[in-house]
Amino acid sequence: MQDILVVADLSKTYATGFSALKNIHLAIRKGEIFALLGPNGAGKTTLISIICGIVNPSAGTVRVDGHDIIRDYRAARSLIGLVPQELTTDAFETVWGTVSFSRGLFGRAPNPGHLERVLKALSLWDKKDNKIITLSGGMKRRLMIAKALSHEPQILFLDEPTAGVDVVLRHDMWELVRSLRDTGVTIILTTHYIDEAEEMADRIGVIHKGEIILVDEKSELMRKLGRKQLVLQLQQPLRQLPAALSAYALELSANGCELTYTYDTQSERIGITALLDDLGDTGILFKDLHTTESSLEDIFVSLVRDDR
Amino acid sequence: MNIHAVRAIYKFEMARTWRTVMQSIISPVISTSLYFVVFGAAIGSRIPEVGGVSYGTFIVPGLVMLSLLTQSISNASFGIYFPKFTGTIYELLSAPVSYVEIVLAYVGAAATKSIVLGLIILATAALFVPLRIDHPLWMILFLLLTAVTFSLIGFIIGIWADGFEKLQAVPLLIITPLTFLGGSFYSIDMLPPLWQTVALFNPVVYLISGFRWSFYGLSDVSVALSLTMTAFFLLVALAIVAWIFKTGYRLKI
Numbered sequence: 268m269q270d271i272l273v274v275a276d277l278s279k280t281y282a283t284g285f286s287a288l289k290n291i292h293l294a295i296r297k298g299e300i301f302a303l304l305g306p307n308g309a310g311k312t313t314l315i316s317i318i319c320g321i322v323n324p325s326a327g328t329v330r331v332d333g334h335d336i337i338r339d340y341r342a343a344r345s346l347i348g349l350v351p352q353e354l355t356t357d358a359f360e361t362v363w364g365t366v367s368f369s370r371g372l373f374g375r376a377p378n379p380g381h382l383e384r385v386l387k388a389l390s391l392w393d394k395k396d397n398k399i400i401t402l403s404g405g406m407k408r409r410l411m412i413a414k415a416l417s418h419e420p421q422i423l424f425l426d427e428p429t430a431g432v433d434v435v436l437r438h439d440m441w442e443l444v445r446s447l448r449d450t451g452v453t454i455i456l457t458t459h460y461i462d463e464a465e466e467m468a469d470r471i472g473v474i475h476k477g478e479i480i481l482v483d484e485k486s487e488l489m490r491k492l493g494r495k496q497l498v499l500q501l502q503q504p505l506r507q508l509p510a511a512l513s514a515y516a517l518e519l520s521a522n523g524c525e526l527t528y529t530y531d532t533q534s535e536r537i538g539i540t541a542l543l544d545d546l547g548d549t550g551i552l553f554k555d556l557h558t559t560e561s562s563l564e565d566i567f568v569s570l571v572r573d574d575r
Numbered sequence: 576m577n578i579h580a581v582r583a584i585y586k587f588e589m590a591r592t593w594r595t596v597m598q599s600i601i602s603p604v605i606s607t608s609l610y611f612v613v614f615g616a617a618i619g620s621r622i623p624e625v626g627g628v629s630y631g632t633f634i635v636p637g638l639v640m641l642s643l644l645t646q647s648i649s650n651a652s653f654g655i656y657f658p659k660f661t662g663t664i665y666e667l668l669s670a671p672v673s674y675v676e677i678v679l680a681y682v683g684a685a686a687t688k689s690i691v692l693g694l695i696i697l698a699t700a701a702l703f704v705p706l707r708i709d710h711p712l713w714m715i716l717f718l719l720l721t722a723v724t725f726s727l728i729g730f731i732i733g734i735w736a737d738g739f740e741k742l743q744a745v746p747l748l749i750i751t752p753l754t755f756l757g758g759s760f761y762s763i764d765m766l767p768p769l770w771q772t773v774a775l776f777n778p779v780v781y782l783i784s785g786f787r788w789s790f791y792g793l794s795d796v797s798v799a800l801s802l803t804m805t806a807f808f809l810l811v812a813l814a815i816v817a818w819i820f821k822t823g824y825r826l827k828i
């Protein structure tokens with residue numbers, strides 16, 4: 268698939284001397300949903316701000332659909348819609364006024380029909396004549412999205428779109444993001460809710476201390492890093508593991524009723540069949556079994572915790 | 576040229592005026608009226624004519640200039656400072672607009688407002704004292720040049736300021752004194768010789784002198800010099816704005 272956004276060798280050192288980004292290389296494919304994960308202060312917002320033209324890069328290049336963001340900023344920026352992390356709005360402007368303003372600012376001729384569709388999709392249509400100051404926090408967040416969509420961007424940046432949004436709305440927002448993707452919009456989002464990335468993203472990137480430490484397909488990532496566990500509920504409590512089963516590195520629960528086998532989904536031979544055979548041979552009977560899979564959250568935590 | 580963007584910003588800025596119509600239009604009109612009551616009627620009646628016009632009439636161009644300068648600066652500085660303060664500037668910085676377009680829109684809106692205000696003050700003045708305008712086209716030209724120049728200066732202040740104190744300090748500590756000392760209420764030749772020389776270093780003298788000439792044909796310095804100096808200030812302001820944008824000074828981090 269074609270890359271719509273290419274970040275090469277990008278670095279940012281703030282005036283304080285703090286190096287927020289270090290030699291970032293990243294390519295975003297056209298039409299994908301890309302989730303950028305990283306702990307607080309990792310550099311997510313800095314990266315997005317550079318791509319959108321709010322922060323100057325210290326080194327490196329960014330190309331948006333082939334347009335350099337500095338030399339060819341008009342073409343590059345026209346393609347981008349940004350929903351920033353902070354809720355910043357003109358309190359006394361109306362909803363309709365502010366989305367019209369955004370559209371104009373991005374060089375598009377007025378198109379009330381499009382703005383109406385956007386506001387309706389974000390359940391803001393009935394608020395269109397209200398002043399922004401009268402909106403709730405979640406409504407303001409949706410308004411920021413409406414502003415970003417007002418000029419029909421090809422790439423949408425969502426910097427923590429669901430922070431402070433209620434559960435129902437969060438699902439609505441996921442729905443919206445998916446339907447945007449279906450219309451061909453490329454979406455790059457940051458989030459601290461790992462389930463959100465797990466739910467939506469096609470690919471996931473992890474940034475940590477200003478460096479991209481991992482980029483992969485979500486499914487691939489879960490497969491590679493995912494570990495599965497087989498949990499057996501025993502019929503009779505077991506006091507001690509038989510020596511015959513020592514090869515499996517089993518864990519026995521304290522009450523002796525549960526056996527846990529951890530295996531790697533990557534390896535050639537998972538060993539479940541052999542284990543079950545050996546269990547039968549030693550006469551251990553089980554009444555139930557289930558498997559669990561480590562979540563993206565576990566993966567994420569194990570990636571960034573090491574050097575904390 | 577992203578004409579839609581220029582229009583959007585201009586419209587937004589003008590809408591802000593209507594939301595704050597009390598502060599933007601009515602309060603300057605009231606304060607100007609007070610000047611007329613105090614200087615024109617109360618004190619002015621005891622002051623002889625200046626250059627053949629009554630004192631009340633004489634101070635009109637100076638009063639208009641006083642409002643034009645302070646309002647141009649405060650409109651433009653506030654217009655660009657406020658988005659910086661609230662954070663909405665992110666949208667401006669991420670939009671496909673050039674610096675020229677940004678300046679055109681913000682400075683255009685600020686200058687429009689102060690020109691409208693200047694004309695309102697003129698109309699208010701006409702209620703108090705007899706007015707005549709000998710050179711209306713020149714009057715408009717000076718009005719325009721001054722409004723644009725000082726809106727540019729206001730824009731620079733708005734970008735430079737990182738707090739409300741700084742935003743107010745320049746108009747209060749520099750512009751207002753210069754305007755008062757620049758001949759709003761007197762003719763430079765009323766000053767002792769030494770102070771006449773000092774006054775020539777005050778840029779506002781040239782603006783007021785030229786503007787007053789367009790009304791009554793009276794001037795402290797030659798009109799050509801006034802015009803040259805006004806154009807020179809405009810160029811200086813433009814050069815500073817160009818430099819700000821070239822370096823991204825205080826706009827981008």
Ligand SMILES: Nc1ncnc2c1ncn2[C@@H]1O[C@H](COP(=O)(O)OP(=O)(O)OP(=O)(O)O)[C@@H](O)[C@H]1O
Binds near residue numbers: 287308
């Ligand atoms: N203007 C600035 N000057 C100096 N340092 C800054 C500036 N802005 C951000 N930083 C620093 O750069 C680092 C990255 O910040 P950034 O906002 O990109 O993090 P983030 O990944 O978006 O974090 P979060 O999840 O909290 O939003 C942080 O250590 C932050 O303190």
Ligand SMILES: [Mg+2]
Binds near residue numbers: 312426
């Ligand atoms: Mg952030």
